[in-house]
Amino acid sequence: MVNPAPRAQLALGDTTVTFLPDGHGWLNPAVLFPASSPDGWSTHAPYLDAQGRFPVSVGSFLIRTAGRTLLVDLGLGAVDFAIPDVATFKGGALLDSLAAEDLTPADVDTVFYTHLHHDHVGWTTNVAPAPNARPGQIVEGLTFAQARHLVTEAEWRHWAGTEDLVGPDPAAVRAPLADVIGFAADGEEIAPGVHVLATPGHTPGHSSLVVTDPSGADDRRLVILGDVMHCQVQVTETHWSFAFDADPAQATGTRERVLKELEDGRTMLAGGHFAGNVFGRVLPPAARRAWASLLPVG
């Protein structure tokens, strides 16, 4: 059995990518992965707990490269809630995880959102967004006030005018960002060696980031997936779409495309929702694809 992932770091030359936990979720696998029923998990039992729930990590990736400090996604924020028979979520640790790296919010120069679901925008302001932002809280401003905030234009426009509970809260997230949000396009280099990779399907404007060593000394690369996959099991079961994939067929196609590109032996992968350890690589299919953790799974 695996637990939500701890803080962990990977280096590409002088560039480091660190997973900063904010919290975790415990999900009903039959509801969240409809294609897994009735017995698809029988060969993936280590990813479930004793009650049959599957744990997910929630957090942010810190990229430090060439004097730059970036955060990829902003977790849940300080929330603690249950959706009966579906999931429980708890967040709130991101700033402590950042402090453990000797950083404060003022040190972050860029925030990049892979997409704008509530579990990726939680620390945008001092008010944790959906679904249970505490009543009466006043939005005082952006948590990372000195940072550029970037997302794809398609993702930003997708949520305009919506009140969807899984999306970015209008008051706590969208309004405070409205005047400062910047758009990053597919292929754009947002920091030395850090490129946007469009990976639509989970949401229409979803994107991943490809991190390389800008000096070229280390020729490996790391793909920060966002929600292209929620669990290592999807490396093998690529047709298992997540219940909140906006376009399940497109999401499956994106998984297949990205996984094919990952089988080059020099690409590593970071899954922010992966339990146990967020970093790994994809083994080429002998009989079928498999996951290889870079750290012991405890």
Ligand SMILES: [Zn+2]
């Ligand atoms: Zn997510």
